[in-house]
Amino acid sequence: DLRRITSGETVRSETERLHKDGHRVQVERSIAAIHDVTQEYSGFVATYSDISARKASEAHIQTLLQEVNHRSKNLIAVVQVIARQTARMYEGSEFFSSFSKRLASLTSNQDTLLNSRGNQADLETLARSQFAHLVTPEDPRITVSGPAVQMNEATSQAIGMALFELATNAAKYGGLSKDTGSVTLSWVVAPGPDPKLEISWVESGGPPVSAPERMGFGSQVTGPILQGITSGETQREFHPDGFRWFFRAPLAKMTE
Structure with a gap:
């Protein structure tokens, strides 16, 4: 030197x-x-x-780049799963239509996360964004209620996709397929040493429902996939008054 x-x-x-x-x-x-x-x-x-401020800024930029890289890889993996599972159910124009709608649902999840300026999304905002793909926000047939719950990225994606599948089925075959039908989505946080988030989806006023003969992508998203990501439990009921779905999982797992 x-x-x-x-x-x-x-x-x-x-x-x-x-x-x-x-x-x-x-x-x-x-x-x-x-x-x-x-x-x-x-x-x-x-x-x-x-140069402390400059180094802090550089470190922040590097963290953001790593986060973008991480999210991009996660999104690509999710899109691949959606494409693969949708292709098993549909062909041609039906595949394109179903796949496009599911991608729109995934986009809504990401928008909710970005608008929160962090890695968490508000459950009510997420839920309403999924209904918005199918009905107007003011639709009186839909009731959404529950306390404020902030969910991490993985949980937001999983629950957002599950709600989209539930809403899509309700619009096609269930409580939202008739003007006289309804859907009530509600949740509570059950207190205790290990608080649980409990979500219920209750349809009424629609046509008679029955259990499907096979498990499609929607059934996997609202069941095994969601359970695996959240360490939770799901239950489906094909009630005479309408389809019902229940979800229960440790709150800490979904917010950490």
């Missing part, structure tokens, strides 16, 4: 120094030569600039 300095180059490096109040500060050190009146090298001067 001395040779570079004496040749006229300013040598810069980053290091840490101890502030007078005791905390460590990230600084940039610049060393430049000093020349006398005859332009002969006579020494050097070192200056230190506090």
